Amino acid sequence: MAEIRVQNLRKAFGDFVAVQDSNFVVEDGEFFVMLGPSGCGKTTTLRMIAGLELPTGGKILLGGEDVTMRRARERDIAFVFQLFALYPHMNVRKNIGFPLLAQGMASAEIRTRVEETAKLLRIDHLLDKSVSGLAGGDRQRVALGRAIVRRPKCFLMDEPLGTLDTEFRDLMVHELRELHNRIHATTVYVTHDQMEAMSMADKIAVMNHGVIEQFGSPREIYDRPATMFVADFIGSPPMNFLRFGGRLAKGAKEIVVQGAKVAVPEVREDIAPADMALGIRPEHIRFDDASKLRGAIYGTEYLGTTQIVAVETADGIIKARVPAGLHLNPGEQVGLTLSSARLSLFEKGTGRAVRTAMHDQVAEARHG
Amino acid sequence: MSLTTAHSVVAPSSNSKRIAGVLVVGYALISIVPLLWIFATSFKTPPDSIAYPPKIVFQPSIEGYCNLFTTRTRQTPEYINSLGPATGFCDETVRKRNMVIAGPSNFLPRFVNSLIIAFGSTFCAVFLGTLSAYGFSRFKVPLADDLLFFILSTRFMPPIAVAIPIYLMYRELGLSDTALGMILLYTAVNVSLAVWLLKGFIDEIPREYEEAAMIDGYTRLQAFWRTVLPQATTGIAATAIFCLIFAWNEYAFAALLTSGTAQTAPPFIPTIIGEGGQDWPAVAAGTTIFLVPILVFTILLRKQLLRGITFGAVRK
Numbered sequence: 001m002a003e004i005r006v007q008n009l010r011k012a013f014g015d016f017v018a019v020q021d022s023n024f025v026v027e028d029g030e031f032f033v034m035l036g037p038s039g040c041g042k043t044t045t046l047r048m049i050a051g052l053e054l055p056t057g058g059k060i061l062l063g064g065e066d067v068t069m070r071r072a073r074e075r076d077i078a079f080v081f082q083l084f085a086l087y088p089h090m091n092v093r094k095n096i097g098f099p100l101l102a103q104g105m106a107s108a109e110i111r112t113r114v115e116e117t118a119k120l121l122r123i124d125h126l127l128d129k130s131v132s133g134l135a136g137g138d139r140q141r142v143a144l145g146r147a148i149v150r151r152p153k154c155f156l157m158d159e160p161l162g163t164l165d166t167e168f169r170d171l172m173v174h175e176l177r178e179l180h181n182r183i184h185a186t187t188v189y190v191t192h193d194q195m196e197a198m199s200m201a202d203k204i205a206v207m208n209h210g211v212i213e214q215f216g217s218p219r220e221i222y223d224r225p226a227t228m229f230v231a232d233f234i235g236s237p238p239m240n241f242l243r244f245g246g247r248l249a250k251g252a253k254e255i256v257v258q259g260a261k262v263a264v265p266e267v268r269e270d271i272a273p274a275d276m277a278l279g280i281r282p283e284h285i286r287f288d289d290a291s292k293l294r295g296a297i298y299g300t301e302y303l304g305t306t307q308i309v310a311v312e313t314a315d316g317i318i319k320a321r322v323p324a325g326l327h328l329n330p331g332e333q334v335g336l337t338l339s340s341a342r343l344s345l346f347e348k349g350t351g352r353a354v355r356t357a358m359h360d361q362v363a364e365a366r367h368g
Numbered sequence: 369m370s371l372t373t374a375h376s377v378v379a380p381s382s383n384s385k386r387i388a389g390v391l392v393v394g395y396a397l398i399s400i401v402p403l404l405w406i407f408a409t410s411f412k413t414p415p416d417s418i419a420y421p422p423k424i425v426f427q428p429s430i431e432g433y434c435n436l437f438t439t440r441t442r443q444t445p446e447y448i449n450s451l452g453p454a455t456g457f458c459d460e461t462v463r464k465r466n467m468v469i470a471g472p473s474n475f476l477p478r479f480v481n482s483l484i485i486a487f488g489s490t491f492c493a494v495f496l497g498t499l500s501a502y503g504f505s506r507f508k509v510p511l512a513d514d515l516l517f518f519i520l521s522t523r524f525m526p527p528i529a530v531a532i533p534i535y536l537m538y539r540e541l542g543l544s545d546t547a548l549g550m551i552l553l554y555t556a557v558n559v560s561l562a563v564w565l566l567k568g569f570i571d572e573i574p575r576e577y578e579e580a581a582m583i584d585g586y587t588r589l590q591a592f593w594r595t596v597l598p599q600a601t602t603g604i605a606a607t608a609i610f611c612l613i614f615a616w617n618e619y620a621f622a623a624l625l626t627s628g629t630a631q632t633a634p635p636f637i638p639t640i641i642g643e644g645g646q647d648w649p650a651v652a653a654g655t656t657i658f659l660v661p662i663l664v665f666t667i668l669l670r671k672q673l674l675r676g677i678t679f680g681a682v683r684k
Contacts, residue, residue: 052579072583079583085576089598102585150584 002063002153002186003028004049009058011044011210018044020210021058026154026203029184031177035197036207037233042190043158045207049188050156051075063153073102078147080157084139086131086146092118093127096145103150117149121179137168144179154186161196173199194234198222206230222281224358225344228351231279237308239344240285240318241277248276248345248354255345258314260292263340265356271347276354279344282308285320291335297328311336403659410652417648432649434458436475436640436657440467475654478636483661484547485632486615489554493611494604496555497562498570502592504563505570506578516567519560527557528620535624545630553621558611565610569603570596605672609665616662633658 004026011019019041026032034042047053049060051072060068067075078099086095096117097110105113118124121141126134131142140160147155160176161169177200180187191197197204198218205215206229214226225231231239244257248271254263257278264278283306295313307324310317311334320336328334345354353359380388409417411428440462448468454460462469500519504512534553535544543549573596581591597604623635637654640647666673 050579050583052583072579073585073587075583077583079580081576081580083574083576085574085580087577087595087598098581099584102581102590146580146584 003030004032004154004186004188005059005061005064006045006049007059007061009045009048009060010056011041011048011053012056017210019048019055022212024205024212024215026186026188028186030202031180031187031189031200033189033191033197033201033204034207035191035194035204035233038192040207041210042192042207046156046158046188046190050077050079052079076150076153078150078152078155080143080147080155080160082159082162084143084160086134086139086142088130088132091128091130092123092134092142092145095131095142096127096149099146099150113149114145117145120148120182121145136164137172140164140168140172141175144176148179148183148185152185154188157187157189159191160189161191161193169196176200194236198234206233208233223342224353225279226353228277228279228346228348228353231344231346231353235281237282237319237321239279239281241279241346242313242318243315243348244276244278245273246276247271247273258293260294262293262338262343264343264345265341265358267345268355268357268359271354275348277346277348278338279346279353280318280338281342282319282321284339284342285318285322286337286339287320287322287326287334288337289335291337293336293338294333295336297330297332297334299330300328406652406655408652409648410656412649412652414645414647414649417652418646429461429649430457431461432647432651432653434461435647435650436653437473438462438469439471439473441470442467473640474631474636475633475640478631478633479657481547481626481630482616482633482658485550485554485630486612488547488551489558489615490608490611492551492555493558493562494566494608496559497566497607498597498600498604500559500563501566501570502596504567506575516564519563522556522560531621531624534621538625545626545628547630550622550626550630550632553625554611554615554618558614561610561614562607565607566600566603569600569607573599602672605669609669609673612665613662 006022006024009019009022010017022041022045024032034045036042044053048055049062051067051070051074055068058068059066062075062077087098090098093114097114100110100113114127115124118127121144123138123141123145126138126142131139134142143160147157161172164172173196180200189196189200201218203216204218204221206213206221208229214221214230216224216226221230222234225234225239228241231241242257244255246256248255248267248269250267250270252264252267254261255276255278256262262278293313295311295318298310298312298317300310301308302324305324306321307326309320309322309328311320313336318336341358344358345356346352347354408426410432411430412423412426413429413431416423416426416429417432434457438458443466445466448463448466451463451468454463459469503509504516509515538544538549541549543552577595577599578588578591581595582588586594617634618632619634622632626632626635633654637651637658640650640654
């Protein structure tokens with residue numbers, strides 16, 4: 001197992017820049033997720049780490065060794081593909097043992113290793129079956145088996161749960177994380193599904209248009225999004241934005257939104273007059289008739305323990321997550337109270353988050 | 369198919385199935401009757417083969433096959449009587465016609481030529497075709513589209529249109545009437561078909577298979593050999609049949625470029641007619657034997673052939 005260090009990694013296909021100067025470090029034994037919409041460059045980054053694409057610029061270090069230009073087979077990594085890439089002309093046993101065969105391992109040892117791996121994944125009863133007859137979850141387990149059997153330096157996974165049914169997906173998310181906890185393999189996992197990312201990752205990099213927008217723990221990314229893109233991409237429903245304008249000075253503790261004063265975490269930097277956005281998660285909104293920030297109920301979405309309420313304000317619809325028991329009628333006027341400590345401020349032009357007291361525990365706000 | 373609904377859109381109705389059945393049987397009869405006639409003729413005696421009205425029921429004889437494999441000379445009855453007892457069925461049959469077997473005919477070596485040239489050129493065309501198709505399918509080949517079009521363009525005219533230049537070239541190069549020359553020629557004609565057919569098949573095989581193998585420690589060639597090739601067998605078999613049928617049946621070039629040592633069966637079989645009267649049973653026997661290899665090969669690979677023909681029409 002080894003750490004992965006990516007430095008100024010860049011990839012261009014002709015005029016199209018797929019990955020722009022990416023920097024991140026995956027610590028030894030960490031479960032790292034690259035999250036982003038399709039076409040954001042996450043798969044390209046993964047393929048460069050694997051050696052399936054060569055970068056246009058930058059460096060990739062694997063366990064301290066520069067492997068940037070090395071062939072895939074010389075990197076000692078394992079890759080799980082979205083479509084699993086199980087060889088249809090081989091049975092499960094041969095599929096799992098295939099990487100060991102490349103190393104010229106004795107067949108008796110291959111046998112033991114394959115059986116150990118199959119036990120670990122609870123697929124030992126399937127070893128002599130043909131892969132074409134397997135269910136999605138089992139195919140996934142075989143693909144994982146082929147990856148872990150070799151005990152490589154790290155695992156790379158490209159949307160491995162993308163083709164599974166929702167039911168299987170939840171199961172596999174759990175299984176994957178559990179497997180990771182057992183074998184502590186450095187893992188880079190690519191997905192566009194925030195649920196997968198949030199529930200499995202130690203660290204997440206959110207990518208958009210070839211740029212890493214934020215790099216941090218799931219909690220950090222959810223609570224302190226570094227950019228409006230991250231705030232909007234993570235969370236279901238995503239973060240609400242309310243426009244406000246004017247100057248922000250260091251030490252400011254209050255802003256004015258739609259004529260109402262809103263307390264915010266203390267601002268830690270001076271911002272020139274610009275269009276700004278106040279970011280608020282749906283669960284940090286409460287209904288309070290005394291509040292000056294007002295809106296009309298537009299619709300509700302019942303979710304069991306909570307409900308998502310769409311409120312039409314002067315600045316468009318914002319969504320609040322409130323207890324399901326609350327009875328609300330469409331058209332009803334409500335006042336909104338925002339939890340001051342959990343508010344994010346963004347510069348609208350750049351999308352960048354303004355440094356506030358919320359970031360005090362973080363060494364440095366990372367973006368770009 | 370487990371559909372039991374009366375008005376299924378996918379399952380053909382029993383009526384249309386019946387019509388299709390009748391059409392297929394009718395077409396099969398039309399195609400098979402000439403073959404059956406040749407097969408029957410090969411077991412007739414020469415007089416029976418030219419009898420009028422034609423004989424449907426006749427006493428089978430292998431005289432045609434005897435004549436096919438031997439050359440014979442006409443002798444006086446006195447000379448034949450002076451010989452010892454006949455050494456076999458063929459000997460006996462031939463003596464009845466006042467002839468003796470002079471030696472083996474050229475049919476067997478010509479047939480072997482056909483086998484060598486057809487299978488040799490098929491192997492070369494499929495081998496080269498698979499490698500180029502893989503290259504075109506997986507790598508960024510500069511001007512790939514133009515190159516593929518060029519490869520296809522070699523099939524724009526019937527190959528025989530270039531017979532004279534090829535004849536002259538072959539004479540200069542000393543390739544006339546050599547098995548190597550014929551293998552090269554048939555390979556050149558077939559390789560374009562092979563590249564195009566196989567490229568389609570290889571395009572269908574996801575790259576992830578090789579990528580997975582290469583990450584797992586295999587070289588590209590090993591990955592190709594162990595993951596791509598096994599999955600391309602259907603396509604390779606279909607392509608091989610097409611190439612083999614062409615090379616096996618080719619007559620015009622063979623007639624033009626081979627006359628002796630490298631002559632193949634197609635131009636040889638008609639020459640049997642000339643030897644000692646119109647020996648239709650021998651010709652029919654040659655044709656029947658000539659049909660066997662391709663028949664066996666096609667029956668063995670019929671599933672792949674069907675897939676090769678319907679290729680592109682149905683996506684998995």
